[in-house]
Amino acid sequence: MENRHAVTDRDVVKHLIKRLARIDASDGWRADLNPAQRAALDYLSRANRFSRQPSHLASYLGSTRGTVSQTLKSLAAKGYVEAVTPGSDKRTIAYQLTESGRKLATTSDLLSESLDQLSAGSLRDIATQLRHVLGAAIHTNRQKPFGLCKDCTYFQPKNGNGHCRLLNEELGVFERDQICHEQLPRSAGASATSA
Amino acid sequence: MENRHAVTDRDVVKHLIKRLARIDASDGWRADLNPAQRAALDYLSRANRFSRQPSHLASYLGSTRGTVSQTLKSLAAKGYVEAVTPGSDKRTIAYQLTESGRKLATTSDLLSESLDQLSAGSLRDIATQLRHVLGAAIHTNRQKPFGLCKDCTYFQPKNGNGHCRLLNEELGVFERDQICHEQLPRSAGASATSA
DNA sequence: CGATATAGAAGCGAGTCGAAACTATTGCAA
């Protein structure tokens, strides 16, 4: 009623996210990486052993196999990742961080520093709200959630560790907090095998 | 205490923002634009008449004059923006949207659609929280806020319209909701002329 | 078997990116 040109909360949020992402991207040129390489490094540092193939990264980034293939190649040339050939399926290849890659992936970035200036309560609130946004975006875009192993329908506590009922694999403690391309959020409508 | 590998809220928020930005970027290839061109188009659609020069866009994006110069050139080649030469200072140039550019800038994107699935209350909460995050990031990165004209220290209501006390210019109604490279948030520590 | 699907990679062309060099102005100061 006040004026026809008023900015809606939706647009405010949209611009806030986009601007934040832009600033973070411009910060992504630290060291000798670019934002895409940094994203790949970051993904590999969080992905569990079932989720480290080029196609998984492409799916996570909403990109293509061809594109991430090149990004991983340049990361390998710089010595931050290395290819490992897994077992059964000879078409696949997996990438893992090298020691220097691991070190680089854990260095703090601008976004972390900015977020550190907020209170614990604020962070928890933002996390809750943004989860809804990301959930909506993922649903709209028909993407996979790539959530944490421990929040998965197929995750089953076992002794101190865990067990994946989908892949029928034993899981170490640290793997509970890694992301998985097969993850199906427990809270969501879990209609079993679709993945 | 529960486990040493637990993911902090800070990292959750960081990953949520980054993933959201990635998905939005992959969506930014609609029409015949790429994400950078889309960002430039979006900026120009919201910038007031004092803020449409390449250097302003570079500052907003945390990029360089050289880079945005090329982006604007390709946007001009596609007919979405056109250069206009302003008055006094012959070094400067300003870009404005063409009719087709304006049309393209107002088409809804993935992020808008996702946000539309949230309640008004949620959107208002997220906006409040993200403003803090962006504020911190801008401060850390020593960037300008690029806030709305009406939220500026130099903004003065005048009749139904407004007046800028910094540039000593009259402002139309619609200009109150545009972003300005000179904006100094009213709430922040406004120590006058620094800009 | 063979058809088809899938994983990864290579090549293409447009374009981004920071960095540095370059041009044209402007403003300031000796």
Next chain:
DNA sequence: TTGCAATAGTTTCGACTCGCTTCTATATCG
């Protein structure tokens, strides 16, 4: 007034992203 540093924009460079198409190997299913 002349000189010179600061500023705005552009150009060029090399590395790289990106979607796209094609290619090669393997898998899978009928």
